[in-house]
Amino acid sequence: MMGSLLEFLKTNRQILATAGFCLFLCAGFVDLSEFLWVSGQLFGDNISFELVVFSGFFYFQCSIGDLNESMAEYRYYEKLRTPSMRGSVKRYDEAFRRKASVRAFQGVSPAMWRGIGDKVAGWPEEAGPPPAEKLLEASRIPLNEVISFNHQAKVPVFLDCLYFSEVTITSTGFGDIIPQGRFSKILVVIESISGVLLVAIGIAIALGGLGSGTSSAAAPPNGHEEGESR
Numbered sequence: 001m002m003g004s005l006l007e008f009l010k011t012n013r014q015i016l017a018t019a020g021f022c023l024f025l026c027a028g029f030v031d032l033s034e035f036l037w038v039s040g041q042l043f044g045d046n047i048s049f050e051l052v053v054f055s056g057f058f059y060f061q062c063s064i065g066d067l068n069e070s071m072a073e074y075r076y077y078e079k080l081r082t083p084s085m086r087g088s089v090k091r092y093d094e095a096f097r098r099k100a101s102v103r104a105f106q107g108v109s110p111a112m113w114r115g116i117g118d119k120v121a122g123w124p125e126e127a128g129p130p131p132a133e134k135l136l137e138a139s140r141i142p143l144n145e146v147i148s149f150n151h152q153a154k155v156p157v158f159l160d161c162l163y164f165s166e167v168t169i170t171s172t173g174f175g176d177i178i179p180q181g182r183f184s185k186i187l188v189v190i191e192s193i194s195g196v197l198l199v200a201i202g203i204a205i206a207l208g209g210l211g212s213g214t215s216s217a218a219a220p221p222n223g224h225e226e227g228e229s230r
Helices: 002-011 013-038 057-080 083-091 132-138 151-169 182-218 222-229
Strands: none
Touching: 057 132, 057 151, 057 182, 083 132, 151 182
């Protein structure tokens, strides 16, 4: 058993090293995005950077999508915070609640970036989302003080991404996690096709090995052939 495992690691060392290196890059980019945000270099109204990293892309996309979602939510309630809209929001609270989402994946929890909902004072978590009126009040806080990186979400989100990757590459598709971003959908398609190709290549190699083994077993020894020809 140990010999087989060592042989597998030796045979696939380049693939495993590449995958590990890409995972390292991806985790590094997530931490880099946090550093740039804290240092003020990611401050802006629209952040749209989708770096192509070929492993751990789902994890990285979750981070970027959650950051964009936190910013979009803040800007939405900030625009509603006008004298002409306050009365309407107070009267029709549910109608003005933001329903759109720019997260990379629906179903991945928790969010990797905290947003305006976490700044509502005195609102218990078990009570659900805060009312739109309270979110309007929270939007008075400066943007760079509202949005912060959620370190506790790193492991749960990565495990969700690992699970989603396995479900995708095996073409299981339970539907509990759904890609929403355009780039995320492209990556899902690439991984799905890769899974099908890996199975096809594995079957071809297995059948080719069986065929070669049968041919060599059926072939008579050279000495026997020479004796018959004489």
